[in-house]
Ligand SMILES: Nc1ncnc2c1ncn2[C@@H]1O[C@H](COP(=O)(O)OP(=O)(O)O)[C@@H](O)[C@H]1O
Ligand SMILES: Nc1ncnc2c1ncn2[C@@H]1O[C@H](COP(=O)(O)OP(=O)(O)O)[C@@H](O)[C@H]1O
Ligand SMILES: [Mg+2]
């Protein structure tokens with residue numbers, strides 16, 4: 001914790017002005033990522049996980065734009081870089097893989113062509129060297145018959161193989177950070193297990209940090225050192241994996257943990273979170289989760305909770321913590 | 334035989350697929366599957382994508398004409414004739430609440446459609462009452478009936494899909510990945526709805542999902558499929574606690590556990606390779622190429638389901654006794 005973080009996101013706001021109004025996708029989030037660590041971002045669909053990732057890389061779809069905040073990477077604010085400067089960051093320093101590899105693989109070029117191109121874009125390798133590196137990368141990510149794969153087109157590969165190729169492409173220039181946006185959501189569990197194992201393996205070998213975006217708390221538990229839990233474009237709480245799983249301090253996180261079916265617990269009713277997801281066009285004044293929260297107090301509906309430090313490894317934004325702390329403080333005082 | 338609500342014997346569903354110019358081959362999507370479901374119970378069907386789960390579900394409802402085998406519902410053979418009547422007792426809920434509902438129809442019309450088809454009301458007033466009853470049954474309310482499907486969230490749309498299936502007062506529902514597209518918090522709501530409806534209405538389900546946690550939670554028994562065949566079937570708890578088939582064991586082991594301490598300490602079996610194409614099913618046991626326990630016999634003979642413990646059947650030459 002003493003050394004300065006690799007990436008620091010501060011008070012980031014991202015909006016999409018649309019015909020029906022301003023979609024406030026990311027509303028003032030803060031977090032940091034240490035070198036070589038795995039940070040998980042978890043939350044339900046629409047909570048702003050992908051928009052956070054795209055904001056960091058500045059690959060937002062039109063009309064999305066960052067309206068406030070900064071993304072500090074190696075003492076530079078990525079939000080303020082020129083498009084040209086940003087191009088040197090993407091792929092070379094920070095790269096991303098998506099849920100659907102076909103969104104970033106070009107169907108009309110061979111795997112080998114695309115990999116070599118990606119490599120040549122960021123390094124001084126010539127065509128032959130790039131090809132050699134491509135082969136090396138395919139071998140590294142466990143693609144069988146790599147020589148043959150180089151000559152194949154994306155559609156000729158299975159979903160799992162395509163994701164491996166994507167990872168090879170993302171890691172070809174040895175970035176400091178790999179952002180993985182639901183990389184295994186479309187895959188079967190046995191293939192997911194292979195890809196997660198591969199990512200852990202590569203992290204050990206190459207030493208990059210990973211931002212793992214997923215809605216699956218299981219994947220988070222398996223992979224992550226630190227976790228941020230998002231709801232309606234805000235961070236509910238963040239901290240080490242142990243803190244978030246064993247000492248959750250936000251009612252949304254507690255609800256999430258309760259609602260997953262577990263093999264060891266019995267049958268019968270699950271404990272879901274009631275209500276429906278929030279409308280980002282009409283964000284409430286107070287805590288965005290208040291409408292679905294069984295423990296909501298009056299203040300929760302009116303004012304947004306500040307982020308409160310629970311302990312050295314844990315921060316949470318929930319009025320209940322403020323209340324508990326004040327009551328506890330009085331007892332001790 | 335007539336004891337079971339649904340009895341499936343040696344069901345086969347082959348599809349002709351083109352493999353080249355003037356060439357076609359049989360794709361054996363379902364290849365000799367037998368199982369039964371009792372009134373009011375849930376059989377969970379799990380397996381990786383492409384193993385034939387949806388095809389089984391669709392064949393039961395005769396949305397496909399089976400290549401072979403028989404399906405009996407309350408002792409009656411399901412065929413082109415009988416299905417017209419049986420549709421009123423056998424319904425389906427699909428995975429995708431977005432594409433399975435017509436966005437241009439109001440909720441009242443979506444739910445009312447099966448009432449119209451089966452002529453289940455006498456007056457308009459009665460129809461409307463039924464629609465409202467159904468909405469309330471699945472946790473929606475009468476305010477929702479004039480709205481269009483696209484105005485609803487995923488979880489609510491799935492509730493509409495369930496209400497539509499319940500409109501004809503069926504005894505059996507094929508639920509094909511009904512919660513796979515939903516967020517966990519909403520998923521739990523819908524799972525509860527399925528469980529509650531079963532208790533209230535005595536429904537039987539074939540509950541299809543690729544998530545073993547979900548299937549275990551809702552099912553009394555589970556059948557595990559691999560490449561068109563059932564490879565193991567037992568009570569839900571037996572399947573999880575003492576899987577006998579190496580495939581089942583690796584499937585369970587592959588599920589990420591939402592508990593960091595357990596996740597770090599447990600030993601995970603990572604299966605190598607991928608499911609082969611159903612056009613190229615390996616000889617003998619089709620799981621053999623990925624199986625660490627495979628022996629010579631596995632390449633030569635296809636193992637059949639055998640009951641190794643009461644109610645616990647497995648198709649494997651080298652089952653995992655310890
Ligand atoms: N191109 C866009 N135009 C308008 N709204 C968008 C766009 N992209 C994302 N959003 C909105 O931003 C919110 C957050 O989306 P996203 O980050 O993709 O969620 P997640 O990845 O957590 O599922 C959603 O409500 C989504 O509708
Ligand atoms: N109508 C069809 N025509 C040809 N092949 C089909 C058809 N429906 C399914 N299949 C094939 O049958 C196999 C089983 O599919 P399916 O039952 O959808 O699997 P699951 O539901 O377990 O994912 C797959 O290989 C699929 O491609
Ligand atoms: Mg996303």
Ligand SMILES: [Mg+2]
Pocket residue numbers: 386387388510
């Ligand atoms: Mg299916």
